[in-house]
Amino acid sequence: MTIYLPIAELPVNVFTLLAMGIAVGFISGMFGVGGGFLMTPLLIFLGVSPAVAVASVTTHMAASSFSGTLTYTRRKLVDYQLGGMLLAGGLTGTLGGVITFMVLRRFGQLDLFIAVAYITLLGTIGTLMVVESLRALVRNWRGQKAEVRRPGAHPWFLRLPFKMRFRQSHIYVSAIPVVTIGFVIGFLGALMGIGGGFLLVPALIYLLRVPTLTSVATSLLLTLVTMVAAILMQAVLNQTVDAVLGLVLMIGGVIGAQFGARAGQSMKAENLRLLLGLLVLAVGMRVLVDQTSQPADPYAVTIDESAR
Template sequence: MDLYLPIANLSVNAFVIVALGLGVGLLSGMFGVGGGFLTTPLLIVYGIPPTVAAASAASQVTGASVSGVFAHLRRDGVDIKMGMVLVFGGVLGSFAGAGLFTLLQARGLIDTVIAILYVLMLGSIGGLMLYESIYSMRAARAGIAPRPRRKRHHPLVAMLPLRWRFYRSGLYISPLAPVILGFLTGILTMLLGVGGGFILVPAMIYLLGMGTAVVVGTSLFQILFVTAWATMVHATTTKAVDIVLAALLLLGSVVGAQLGARFASKAKPEQLRLALAVIVLVVAIRMLLGLAWRPDEIYSVELL
């Protein structure tokens, strides 16, 4: 069934978009990631303009994060104070990202920049995940127990002034650290349409020193508000949000997330991370080919 997307200005098969959202939701439920970092590149590969794909994916991530936030709030897995500081930085970052988005769009570079950023980001993340998963699987086979991680924030964070107590996270650090982290995530959200959880979660653990019990819930809290704000900024400035596209994606991702959560309980974590690493690297390679591949015939339209 073909459906016209008013902002993207093209017709798509609605079932394909729903299936794409279903697949991303399945990965989200299985691997514990937001899935936004795969939604945009997959939409681009399908033929959606990168600007519309990034803006619409942000709105889809917003809807997909709501249920996760409430689930973590019920089990007291959210540091509200830390989350609000991250949201403050994210809102500031979204303004900076909107300005950068508009500047690149005016110069005709936004599509290329989005594609290049995704190739670099997915390639590095996929490579690190592949290395970590293979190392963990080899260690498990050899019977080597993983060394416990010391809960300690990074020395650079310790150097920052103005310390606050974040009781739920058990931290006494400067609020400037989560503000900067949120700021960078806000820029990524505006440019790439991602929630940023795949960067935010490890940064909260290894840079801020947060405990794993509150990391995921606090990350989702920040993602919910920042992606909602980024969607509003996109809708009023770049006008690239296609609500029809976002609704189709959300429809598939909600169902896929529930199925993925069931599948995840039947597989080993190392195997899941390995599978996700391979998927991420395949998408990165496909986008790299899209940037570097030169067609055999190049056509141009000229006015006579």
């Protein structure tokens, strides 16, 4: 069954889109990520333009994050206080990302920026997560205990002023790095079509020392709110949100996220981090191969956005 995407100007099979939504929604619920880092490249590979893919994927991430957040809320794993501080920076970053998106698109540099940013971010974060997770697994296999930080041995940025106690996450840190992390996640989410969870979850775990499941649950909450804001901003400022595409992806995302969240809660933290790292690294490598390989048709006609 083929449907026509009015904004993307592309006919696609509705069952293909639905299957993509379910699969990425499952991953979103399991790892606490928005899934955009996977869905955006998939849509681009399908033939959707990067501008429309980035803007429309926000609807899928909002739906799957909402579904996953409900599941974790029932388990009382969401740190609302930490989520509120992250959102303070996240919403501001989302606005900045949408404006930067608009400027890059106007000057015809958006596609190149998205490709380079995906390769750099996914490759770096994925490699770091895989290495750390493998070390943890080897340490557990040998029966060695993880190194415990001595009191006062936290990084300097956690000892900045305006310290707050986040009881659900069992941490006492400065609010400045928390807000900064939220800003960066919101900015990249709006600019690159990623929920930011694949960055936020490692940041909460390794920088702020938040427990893994709490990081996953709180990440979904931040993704939900920032992606709803991104949908509204992209639709008003850039007119690149394809409602038909977004609706099909949303339906699949809600279904998949419920099963993914349940699967994620039954896995060990080390295994969860390793799988997420491998997934992030694999997507980054796939984007790199796509950008460096010779296209089947070396000639293409594009519309100069700056001339509009």
